[in-house]
Amino acid sequence: MGEVPTELAIRTSRTIPDHEGFNSYLRQYDVFIETTTQMLVTPKLHERLLLALEAIANNFGHQQAAIAVVNERDAALQVRAAIGFDDHSAAMRVEMPLDSSASCVRVIHDATPLWINLQDDLSSRSLFERLDWRQNVLAIPLFGLPEISSKLLRETASNPRFADHYWTFEPGTRFGVLYVGADQETSDPVSLNLLKRFADRLGVVASLAVHQERLVTNVNKLQKERQWIESIMKSVADPIVLTDLDNQILLQNRRAEELFSGSANAGEGKRRALKMNDLLFSAYLSSATVSSSEVIQRDITLVDPIEGSDIHFEVISTPAVTSRGEPLGLVSIFRDVTDLREANEELARNFVKLQQAEAESRRERDRLDLIIENVGHPIVVCDALGNFILFNRRAELLFQEDDSYKARATAAVRANAVKLTSFISGLASGAETGRQAEIELIDPDGGRSLPMEITAREVLDVTGQVTAVVSILHDLTEIRELERRRVEQQLFESEKLAAIGRLTASIAHEVNNPLEAIKNALYLMQTGTDDGKNARFLEIARKETERVSHIIRQMLGFARRSGEVDWVDVNQLLEETLVLLDKKMRQAHIRTVRDLEPSLPKIRARADQLRQVFLNLLINAQQAIGNDGQIAIWTSRYEQALQPSILIQISDTGIGIDEDDLPRIFEPFFSTGKKGTGLGLWVTQDIVRQHGGRIEVSSDRRNGNVFTIILQLDSPILDQEPAQ
Numbered sequence: 001m002g003e004v005p006t007e008l009a010i011r012t013s014r015t016i017p018d019h020e021g022f023n024s025y026l027r028q029y030d031v032f033i034e035t036t037t038q039m040l041v042t043p044k045l046h047e048r049l050l051l052a053l054e055a056i057a058n059n060f061g062h063q064q065a066a067i068a069v070v071n072e073r074d075a076a077l078q079v080r081a082a083i084g085f086d087d088h089s090a091a092m093r094v095e096m097p098l099d100s101s102a103s104c105v106r107v108i109h110d111a112t113p114l115w116i117n118l119q120d121d122l123s124s125r126s127l128f129e130r131l132d133w134r135q136n137v138l139a140i141p142l143f144g145l146p147e148i149s150s151k152l153l154r155e156t157a158s159n160p161r162f163a164d165h166y167w168t169f170e171p172g173t174r175f176g177v178l179y180v181g182a183d184q185e186t187s188d189p190v191s192l193n194l195l196k197r198f199a200d201r202l203g204v205v206a207s208l209a210v211h212q213e214r215l216v217t218n219v220n221k222l223q224k225e226r227q228w229i230e231s232i233m234k235s236v237a238d239p240i241v242l243t244d245l246d247n248q249i250l251l252q253n254r255r256a257e258e259l260f261s262g263s264a265n266a267g268e269g270k271r272r273a274l275k276m277n278d279l280l281f282s283a284y285l286s287s288a289t290v291s292s293s294e295v296i297q298r299d300i301t302l303v304d305p306i307e308g309s310d311i312h313f314e315v316i317s318t319p320a321v322t323s324r325g326e327p328l329g330l331v332s333i334f335r336d337v338t339d340l341r342e343a344n345e346e347l348a349r350n351f352v353k354l355q356q357a358e359a360e361s362r363r364e365r366d367r368l369d370l371i372i373e374n375v376g377h378p379i380v381v382c383d384a385l386g387n388f389i390l391f392n393r394r395a396e397l398l399f400q401e402d403d404s405y406k407a408r409a410t411a412a413v414r415a416n417a418v419k420l421t422s423f424i425s426g427l428a429s430g431a432e433t434g435r436q437a438e439i440e441l442i443d444p445d446g447g448r449s450l451p452m453e454i455t456a457r458e459v460l461d462v463t464g465q466v467t468a469v470v471s472i473l474h475d476l477t478e479i480r481e482l483e484r485r486r487v488e489q490q491l492f493e494s495e496k497l498a499a500i501g502r503l504t505a506s507i508a509h510e511v512n513n514p515l516e517a518i519k520n521a522l523y524l525m526q527t528g529t530d531d532g533k534n535a536r537f538l539e540i541a542r543k544e545t546e547r548v549s550h551i552i553r554q555m556l557g558f559a560r561r562s563g564e565v566d567w568v569d570v571n572q573l574l575e576e577t578l579v580l581l582d583k584k585m586r587q588a589h590i591r592t593v594r595d596l597e598p599s600l601p602k603i604r605a606r607a608d609q610l611r612q613v614f615l616n617l618l619i620n621a622q623q624a625i626g627n628d629g630q631i632a633i634w635t636s637r638y639e640q641a642l643q644p645s646i647l648i649q650i651s652d653t654g655i656g657i658d659e660d661d662l663p664r665i666f667e668p669f670f671s672t673g674k675k676g677t678g679l680g681l682w683v684t685q686d687i688v689r690q691h692g693g694r695i696e697v698s699s700d701r702r703n704g705n706v707f708t709i710i711l712q713l714d715s716p717i718l719d720q721e722p723a724q
Helices: 020-043 045-059 103-110 121-127 146-157 189-235 252-260 268-291 339-371 392-401 407-429 476-527 533-558 570-587 606-627 680-690
Strands: 065-071 076-083 095-097 114-116 135-141 174-181 238-246 249-252 296-303 310-321 329-335 381-383 387-392 434-442 450-461 466-475 565-568 589-596 605-607 629-638 646-650 694-700 705-714
Touching: 020 045, 020 135, 020 189, 020 646, 045 065, 045 189, 065 114, 065 189, 076 103, 076 450, 095 103, 103 121, 103 174, 103 606, 114 329, 135 189, 174 189, 174 329, 189 339, 238 252, 249 252, 252 268, 252 329, 268 296, 268 310, 268 329, 310 339, 381 392, 387 392, 392 407, 407 434, 407 450, 450 476, 476 533, 565 570, 565 606, 570 589, 570 606, 570 629, 570 646, 605 606, 606 629, 606 646, 606 705, 680 694
Parallel strands: 589 629
Antiparallel strands: 065 076, 065 174, 076 095, 114 135, 135 174, 238 249, 238 329, 296 310, 310 329, 381 387, 381 466, 434 450, 450 466, 565 605, 629 646, 646 705, 694 705
16 A cells, blocks of 8 residues: 655755765756756646656656646546656556545645555556556655636535545645656655655646646637637628727727728718717617616617718617626627618508508498398309309308318318309309209318308399309208207107106006005905905005005105205215114114215205115115125215216125116116015106216126216206206
8 A cells, every 4th residue: 555654855864965976966956947947938738747757767767757637627637748658658548536545546635745555555556557667656746826726626626526535635736646656665765855846846837838728728719709700790791889888999890980980081071970970879878788788779870971961770789798797898780771761761651642542442342341241141252254252251161261270171161162163153054144052061160061052143244244143152050950950849749758658558557456456355355254354355455555655656756846956965965864774784784885075065956855866775775785795885076077076876785687677777667676666766867867967877796786876066957947
């Protein structure tokens, strides 16, 4: 590993060296002074570093040496000069990251010379892989000027990559590292101290070269940019002026010089014109500076120094700022708008004349357009060749293409135009001057079919020649719709009568069975003499009478409404219904699982009717289960409906419904059980429909039934009177 001495000359003998050795030290010092002087007159950094290495090799006796400089961009030590190595190109490609813990890099952070034993220091040997050192290495930090290293310190201080202890040193002037191949045991301490002092001067002189190169580069860049700016300004025909914050002209092109500077031997009139222009431009600059810091665009009138006439300019001024946003001045570009303004004035005069002529010629056209536009039917006027001349607004929608139309609408308009042209061509080929027929057009907006009755008539001039063809179209859609509705109403009345007939037949069938039983029981009572049998027959007649009464009550309940419409909490209605059935559920060992959304909104409904719906579905679920099962109740918002709605689901684990019976489950008097009238689900469906909702059922013989109810929050159907 590297040994860091506190002072290279710590073991130096205090005795005065011999005369020959003292002369050697003086020669080395002279070489040190001479080399430093040569480096100062050498402009290139690489040349200065090579001079230093040659001096070290020739006068200090070290055959291998290299100098690595801090690369600010890559945050690494990069070998910039080397001497005494077999592969010089490989040595120049050596780069050592500044965040490395190797001794060859740590020397720049510790700012103290140290010896590197490459046999023990594996990290340094790895970084020195391309440098075939034949001895141990003495590493001496090089210090440059403060302005050289300040940029590196600012950049690396904010870089998290160097936040560890390998890149935390006090602000200084680290420039690079001088690596010298030497033997620590046999090296002369006095020479090493002199070498260290030479390294101190070497860092300063080398950093001066870097600073000088940057200054030369920046100056050349600025000079080139100024040449570019001057070339650009000269190539522009419009006047361009660059002014400072005191409104003094710093730079101007040739056209601007003609307006503001002129020549020394100019006449009195020209000097007055130039002075006037300077005053006008100064006033403009003062107002522009005060008004805003953004781009300014104003008009200014200057005097032509040659002709003495007014020149109208449009001035666009842009603030010039530094890279930090500090203002430098204004860049003003003058656009000559004199001819444009004169042309604009002439156009304005001609425009007034044209407006007057157009107003005269438009009056007659306006009268005709007003008449045509107020006609409630599409009107099309064609010339004798069939070319369209005039449309009213309704006809434009059918026959005139628009850029905003989609492809389908454009195709419909073209098809309509073809049909109309064909119809008018038929009129031209005949002997009559008028024609009436029906044609089928297409609505460009919706793509639906439009039945039209068209009446076309030729307009003849005084010589009897056809000058135009006027076609008037009548939309037959409403008439066809009225005819369709009349037919649908007739079909609806027929279907309603048929439904009433089917319902009446069902009621008659259901009532007829208990009536037959009552009739037979009464007959047997009349013919029998046994009081015991007569009592049994009387009980049969009573039960069948109650059955008829129950059917009648359900039918009456279906026919009339119950309760007022109000805002109802569906979750609360379900809880109240479950309380009514709680005892019966527990006796049958049926569990109820609730998943009711707490934020479920209220709905407008009749609470009694919805309670009847939930009661019917829960009783059916209980009967489907029998014993030992589960009923699940779930409520939520229903997002798939067009109107705000809620969803209620009631599922059971009982016996499902056959697939063949599912389509008939909501029919009156249809029941899959042995008991019941078959009106429960019929009444349930009707109540849900009266609330503007719908009810659906899905069933599986093994997994039970699922009833789904979807209700709107505010259905307009509830406010309608029931059909009598």
